[in-house]
Amino acid sequence: MNSNLLWIFISACLVNNFTLYYFLGLCPFFGVSGRLKTAFRLGLATIFVMVITSLCASFLNAFILPYAPYLKLISFIVVIASTVQFVEMVIRKLSPALFRALGIFLPLITTNCAILYLALTQTSKELSVVQGLVYAVGAGSGFTIALVLMAGLREEAELSSIPAVIKGTALNMIIAGLLSMAFMGFAGLFSAA
Amino acid sequence: MAESRDADINAQRLYAEFVKGIWKENPVFVMVLGMCPMMAVTNSAINAIAMGVSTAFVLIGSSLLVSLLRNLIPREVRISTYIIIIATFVTVVDFTLQAMVPAIHKELGAFISLIVVNCLILGRQEAFASRHPTRLALADAAGMALGFAFALLCLGATREILGSGSLFGRSLFGEHYEPWVIMILPPGGFIMLGLILLFFNWMRQRKTMRPAIAAEEVRR
Numbered sequence: 001m002n003s004n005l006l007w008i009f010i011s012a013c014l015v016n017n018f019t020l021y022y023f024l025g026l027c028p029f030f031g032v033s034g035r036l037k038t039a040f041r042l043g044l045a046t047i048f049v050m051v052i053t054s055l056c057a058s059f060l061n062a063f064i065l066p067y068a069p070y071l072k073l074i075s076f077i078v079v080i081a082s083t084v085q086f087v088e089m090v091i092r093k094l095s096p097a098l099f100r101a102l103g104i105f106l107p108l109i110t111t112n113c114a115i116l117y118l119a120l121t122q123t124s125k126e127l128s129v130v131q132g133l134v135y136a137v138g139a140g141s142g143f144t145i146a147l148v149l150m151a152g153l154r155e156e157a158e159l160s161s162i163p164a165v166i167k168g169t170a171l172n173m174i175i176a177g178l179l180s181m182a183f184m185g186f187a188g189l190f191s192a193a
Numbered sequence: 194m195a196e197s198r199d200a201d202i203n204a205q206r207l208y209a210e211f212v213k214g215i216w217k218e219n220p221v222f223v224m225v226l227g228m229c230p231m232m233a234v235t236n237s238a239i240n241a242i243a244m245g246v247s248t249a250f251v252l253i254g255s256s257l258l259v260s261l262l263r264n265l266i267p268r269e270v271r272i273s274t275y276i277i278i279i280a281t282f283v284t285v286v287d288f289t290l291q292a293m294v295p296a297i298h299k300e301l302g303a304f305i306s307l308i309v310v311n312c313l314i315l316g317r318q319e320a321f322a323s324r325h326p327t328r329l330a331l332a333d334a335a336g337m338a339l340g341f342a343f344a345l346l347c348l349g350a351t352r353e354i355l356g357s358g359s360l361f362g363r364s365l366f367g368e369h370y371e372p373w374v375i376m377i378l379p380p381g382g383f384i385m386l387g388l389i390l391l392f393f394n395w396m397r398q399r400k401t402m403r404p405a406i407a408a409e410e411v412r413r
Contacts, residue, residue, distance in 0.1 A: 021379050026228040027312055073306055074280045077253070081273060110276075113229045113310040120303045165394050169225050173387030181380040 005134045008127075015187055018114045020180040023046030025114035025120040029147060030172055032105050039151035042105055043100065043144025045087060047137060050111050050118055052083045054136035057119040058116045058129045084110045114143055134174060142172075207332045214336030220313045220394050221344035227313035230304050231345060233384035238361050241349025243297045245342030247305060248292065249335075251282045252314050256322040256334035263323050275318040276309070283308045297320060352376045352385055 018024045025046075032042050056079045065072055088106050094098045099106070108116070118139050122132045153175050164169065220226045227248075234244045255278050266274050274402075287305050290298040298305065308314070317337055322330040354360055356377030358370040375381045 023229050023231075023233040023379065023382065024307075026232070030225075030228070063411060070284055073284050073287070075278060076260055077276055077280050077309055078273075081276065086254055111315065112308045113307045116310050117303055120306055124303075129254055135402055167400050168394070170387050170390040170394055173383050173390060177380045177383030177387060181375070184378065186378065 005131065008131055008134050009138040012135050013145070014183065015189060016148040017142045017146055017183050017186075018117070018139050019143055020176070021050075021185045022117070024117050025112045025143055028105060028108065028112055029150060029176070030064065031108075032167065033147055033154055033172075036155060038101060038105075039147045040144065041102060042104065042109075043140070043147050045091070045102065046109060046115070046143055047140030048110065049080070049083050049087055050115055050136040050140040051133060052086075053080055053115055053119055054122060054132045055129070057122055058081070058132050061123055072120075072123070075183040076116060080115050080119070082112050088119065115141065146179070146183075150176065153179070164185045200210060207328060209333040209375070210329055211336040213332075214333065214338075214340040215287045215343065216340070219340045219344060220337055221341060222390065223286065225390075226316055227311045227341060230307060230311055231348065232386060233304050234296075234301055235352055235382065236356065236377040237347055237353045238346060238349045240297070240300055241345040242342070243290075243294075243301060244304070245345045247286045248308055248314070248341055249338035250286055250316060251308050251339075252338045253278045253331065253334045255283075256317060256330045257327065259318045259322040260325060260327045260330035271323065272315075272319070275315055275323075279314055279318075280309050290308060331354035347389065348382070348385060351389075353383055355385075356381060377400065 019029050033039050060075055127135055230244055234240045258278050321333050355373045358366045358372045
């Protein structure tokens with residue numbers, strides 16, 4: 001059971017990294033990865049929203065969705081939107097400095113498709129509450145790792161001399177492609193076990 | 194932005210709103226919106242088309258509804274209202290695809306549901322449909338949807354040709370072609386889109402440089 005949980009974590013975090021393998025959460029991945037510090041903090045906020053969403057999704061799956069399957073998408077998105085609203089209020093109350101640093105990217109967590117995908121896969125894989133939590137933490141950490149790596153690479157790239165034509169999104173895409181190629185190496189973890 | 198009156202709308206205006214989404218303000222190549230579904234489903238041309246059609250339906254449907262209701266939706270809860278309208282249309286698409294073409298539905302998987310959080314759709318509601326009359330909103334939505342589908346098809350077809358040596362499942366080069374497998378895997382998506390964006394940048398740069406080069410030649 002314990003090793004099972006470990007595999008769920010490693011799979012969500014590294015092997016099937018949400019951003020670099022499933023292309024989820026690309027908007028913040030390209031939008032917020034300009035500075036290392038902001039990237040890391042946004043990653044932490046995303047992990048938190050994922051954990052809460054996973055709990056709520058388990059609850060919805062157990063009590064509401066068996067009676068009304070067509071409400072799945074609508075109820076998930078409402079849960080995510082209200083969690084983000086809640087996180088926003090808490091952060092503003094507890095740490096106004098962090099609130100100012102995150103700025104517009106805090107409300108934008110709602111439209112991060114990684115979170116909705118997490119809720120949906122958790123449902124289709126029929127994970128238990130604990131497994132769901134581990135899955136959420138793993139996926140969130142994977143997203144944070146990708147975001148921080150990307151931010152570090154972009155800060156380096158800014159300092160080097162690059163032809164003007166490739167600067168901006170085109171360069172970021174190609175960097176992401178190389179990162180994604182590196183993460184494919186983690187697939188070996190599973191065949192070795 | 195002042196809301197244009199219904200009387201001002203003529204065929205020319207409608208056409209302009211329709212055409213801008215396809216090329217000049219192409220949602221993917223120029224505005225870089227809606228990336229997630231864009232790359233996840235474009236490992237073959239047929240998937241790209243299925244995604245394009247589903248997104249078009251959701252975009253046009255929700256633009257129509259949002260623009261009809263634009264004077265009734267309170268400003269404070271507008272984003273939540275848009276999301277719920279979009280989620281409703283996505284549920285319709287999800288169930289329809291599941292019933293009519295189960296194979297494609299299985300292939301696209303959760304990405305049909307993820308149309309809900311496609312920033313292109315929410316963006317068009319916020320920026321256009323909520324402040325323009327219905328006919329203009331429809332023209333805009335149709336143009337944007339067509340532009341998105343065009344971009345999907347570009348990426349999907351290129352990746353399928355390079356990655357499996359076929360187009361729409363039909364083999365192109367015969368059995369001696371060694372497929373470039375990385376292109377249908379995730380890194381290929383990033384790199385291919387990077388190259389396409391690079392091409393667009395290059396074209397734009399050439400266009401802006403042309404007058405400067407011409408002036409240089411005149412001086413000589």
